[in-house]
């Protein structure tokens with residue numbers, strides 16, 4: 001834990017598209033919250049990375065940049081990704097070469113994604129009920145590891161494989177984190193989501209790990225759900241969930257669905273957590289770079305602002321984190337029927353309320 | 355194509371839980387529709403398979419049974435799966451040893467899953483709009499192939515892998531089938547769903563294949579969507595989809611979600627199609643064996659009945675297929691607020707209307 005008199009040292013990666021716009025507002029709100037708590041403002045170091053940067057320099061994430069990033073207390077991240085159809089950038093290059101590389105190199109074993117129906121948010125569900133759950137997604141394994149390949153590419157005999165790699169180490173730490181979060185909450189319920197009737201080997205590792213860790217958390221009750229069934233319950237009865245723990249790919253899919261049922265990807269925040277504290281954690285909105293609305297100042301910065309709250313919480317600035325959340329709730333309550341101002345107006349309104 | 359004077363020769367696998375109950379009604383409706391068309395009734399051969407059968411005999415799918423099944427025109431399938439928590443049956447054993455084995459051995463390259471908001475069905479979405487799309491799911495590849503393994507099982511050094519295998523052959527045939535279905539429809543739109551920014555090798559095979567096949571279907575317009583984004587659009591704007599083509603696992607996940615947004619898994623039908631005609635195709639409700647409500651006569655047989663309609667369509671009994679669909683629509687229109695009778699009452703009502 002950081003001596004609280006020292007200013008927070010935060011790396012800021014705005015990225016592409018709406019990333020820089022929303023991150024700017026998130027940073028401003030974060031500073032306002034620290035000031036309101038009587039803390040020194042954070043030191044913010046911007047890092048120009050993303051598709052635009054790659055086009056200029058050919059570098060997705062230089063090794064020196066990665067090393068420099070390691071020195072910060074935390075990373076505030078916007079979004080990356082080329083405009084769809086931009087032929088100059090190979091598909092997925094920035095995502096894998098930069099965003100996923102950061103998650104892997106900085107060992108972000110836990111990808112934390114709270115999903116709550118916030119005040120005033122408009123769910124597409126007719127009867128959403130009280131939605132307030134957290135998806136604890138594994139962040140460094142599964143089919144995301146980049147193992148796989150292709151032979152006879154482009155011929156009628158092509159074979160392409162993707163390998164999902166799951167380790168006791170990686171599964172255990174995320175399951176432990178999820179149980180600890182469930183135990184700290186009120187409902188103390190955990191749901192393991194997987195597909196162990198088909199993905200037997202990975203599924204059994206997950207299941208055995210949950211069974212083992214559950215013994216250390218007798219106060220938490222848990223159940224198991226196949227990923228396909230989970231999509232049904234997320235749309236018909238999302239209120240039943242408390243903490244969901246799941247693998248990297250299922251977590252990717254379920255958290256977009258969770259964002260949708262809670263009123264939109266514009267509100268969903270996330271944290272990529274290094275649970276061992278060996279490298280900085282990274283906080284980012286779940287949404288992407290949204291090239292279609294970039295540069296117009298219309299993107300909703302709330303997801304980025306709530307990601308900054310997760311950052312503050314993670315580094316121990318609980319008071320400032322709570323201020324941000326309370327301010328966002330108050331701001332959202334005043335949004336009538338989901339209508340809101342520009343990116344800058346939303347940011348200024350939240351900052352004024354912290 | 356079958357000489358139409360010959361009776362249809364259908365294998366019936368009721369399976370476990372509610373499987374036999376709903377399949378019985380589906381078979382009765384199928385016979386009624388054939389009679390109404392002036393066709394001879396189908397010859398129905400029941401095969402006792404499933405968790406119960408395994409407990410009695412230790413056999414999931416004996417080789418001789420598989421060979422016998424090959425001789426039929428088509429297979430009507432209910433559902434399989436042990437009751438959750440039944441410790442006597444290893445998890446997933448029946449699913450893999452029987453259901454998936456049938457899909458693989460009978461080379462069901464296309465898993466056809468229509469999703470429509472049927473009359474009277476109650477969607478959990480506030481504004482569902484007109485939902486009417488078809489998911490064309492690959493059925494014999496992807497992470498379902500059972501390639502993978504584990505070392506150091508049960509130790510802190512365990513590593514478990516799952517390999518997704520994708521071939522030009524398997525991807526091409528399902529993509530061609532999907533384009534042909536899109537071309538035959540009114541909207542002529544196809545959406546490829548994958549995650550090619552992460553699953554590069556498989557994703558690029560899928561993408562290149564769609565690009566190549568698209569050249570043969572200039573009247574069909576197509577786009578690409580990441581699987582995570584697809585869950586958002588399925589809940590916020592399902593009306594935008596016409597034909598979705600996707601891999602085995604993504605198709606599994608998206609079709610449960612599709613069933614949910616169209617008012618329930620109790621209405622979702624599917625066909626496992628052998629596109630080359632080298633083995634019988636198999637038709638089954640998307641829902642599972644639902645052990646919690648089995649034996650009570652309360653399961654909704656509509657998904658099974660609509661699967662029988664897909665069967666009739668597939669074997670060329672278009673008139674009978676249309677009768678079943680029309681009867682189901684009429685029946686559903688008379689369901690007030692989703693309320694309905696028992697399994698047998700629903701079956702009898704639909705049969706009376708064909």
Ligand SMILES: CC(C)[C@H](C(=O)O)[C@@H](O)C(=O)O
Nearest residue numbers: 095099100252286551552582
């Ligand atoms: C951009 C992409 C690589 C990323 C992921 O798949 O993890 C995104 O969808 C997310 O959920 O953060």
Ligand SMILES: CC(C)[C@H](C(=O)O)[C@@H](O)C(=O)O
Nearest residue numbers: 197198228449453454606640
């Ligand atoms: C029972 C299971 C193996 C199966 C699948 O995953 O394909 C089911 O979920 C389905 O969608 O038909």
